[in-house]
Amino acid sequence: MMTMATAFFSPNRCAFGLLLNVLALVLASLVFAAASLAPPASAASFDxxxxxxxxxxxxxxxxxxxxxxxxxxxxxxxxxxxxxxxxxxxxxxxxxxxxxxxxxxxxxxxxxxxxxxxxxxxxxxxxxDGDRKDKVYYGTRAGMQVSVVSRSGIDTPRAVIQIEHRREDAVAFCRDYVLKVTDQCIQDELAVDLQNKFTGDCKTGRFTTITGQTYVFFGRNTATDAGIGNDFVVIDPDTNEPLDGSMASGYPVAIDQFKELCPTRVR
Incomplete structure (x- = not known):
């Protein structure tokens, strides 16, 4: 008669145990494979x-x-x-x-x-876009903007607006004008030579823009034969000629920057 010990250690019993071990290894491998094929962390806006x-x-x-x-x-x-x-x-x-x-x-x-x-x-x-008031344009193309850091002496002979040309400003230019945001576009835009402030003497009307150009604000345009159609007269002191009001002349950007410096002069 076969004892319990003999039955447990019989060749058939050992073979069955070996089979269980093999099945366990196969199952573990399948579980690992399934885990490796599981989708990554989810995102709601894309797969x-x-x-x-x-x-x-x-x-x-x-x-x-x-x-x-x-x-x-x-x-x-x-x-x-x-x-x-x-x-x-x-x-x-x-x-x-x-x-x-x-x-x-x-x-x-x-x-x-x-x-x-x-x-x-x-x-x-x-x-x-509540923070839009803290952006000022330095050029006529879409997205040519800078961020205002601080304002001092507004409407005085020593009006100063400190600015920074930030990454978000470069992104705006690449997005709105170039119509494609790339690292190269951002780097190129941030490399544009700009001042870190623009200033004005609100008493004399002389002011310097973000790009370093100096103009003189002469007040409202009242002459009918001045040859310019803009509301205000802005003079280029190097030529003593008024800006003609066109985008190419730089008038729109210049007058907007003067408005930031001396708002009560431009009414």
Whole structure:
């Protein structure tokens, strides 16, 4: 009669145990393979399995960014429902800013938080571009803007506006004028030679622009034969000739900068 010990250590029993071990290894391999094929972290605004750009890969691999993307997507859907005409161009602009960040986590957090705030403003009926007053144009092309850092002596003989040409300003130029935001475009725009301030003497009307040009504000245009159609007379002191009011003459940008320095003179 076969004892229990004999039965346990019989060849058939050992073979069965070996089979169980093999099956366990196969099962473990299948589980590992399935895990390796599982989709990456999800993002609400796009499919992480199809992520192609640096910003998309960064979002899919970062929990904080993924959460911001969820909030941004939810805000976009509701804002689009309420104001589709406003949201369509805004979303393109915000996406371009996000793309320009590449894989920079801090930059992505900043731009995505801005996007969430913008959609929230639309939903609540608040102004979306409330900080626009802190931008000043330095040229006539779309997006040629700088950021205002500080203002002092406005409407006095020592009016000064300190400025910075920031990355967000370069992105605006590449987006609105070049119509394509790339690292090279941003670098080229940031390399433009600009002053870090523009100044004016609101008593004499003499002022220097962001690009370093000096003009003199002569007041409202009252002459009918002056040959210029603009409301105010701005003189180029090098030629003693008035700017003719055209975009090419630089008048629109010059008068706008003078308005920032000496608003009470331009009424």
């Amino acid at each position: 992480c399995r199809k992520a192609s750009s640096a910003d998309e890969h960064a979002i899919c691999s970062n929990d904080d960014l993924s959460g911001l993307d969820d909030a941004m997507a939810a805000g976009f859907r509701e804002a689009r429902r309420q104001a589709p005409a406003v949201v369509k161009p805004l979303s393109r602009s915000l996406l371009a800013e996000r793309r320009a960040c590449g894989a920079d986590i801090d930059c992505l957090k900043l731009t995505m938080t801005k996007a969430v705030g913008a959609y929230k403003s639309i939903i609540l009926g608040e102004p979306v």
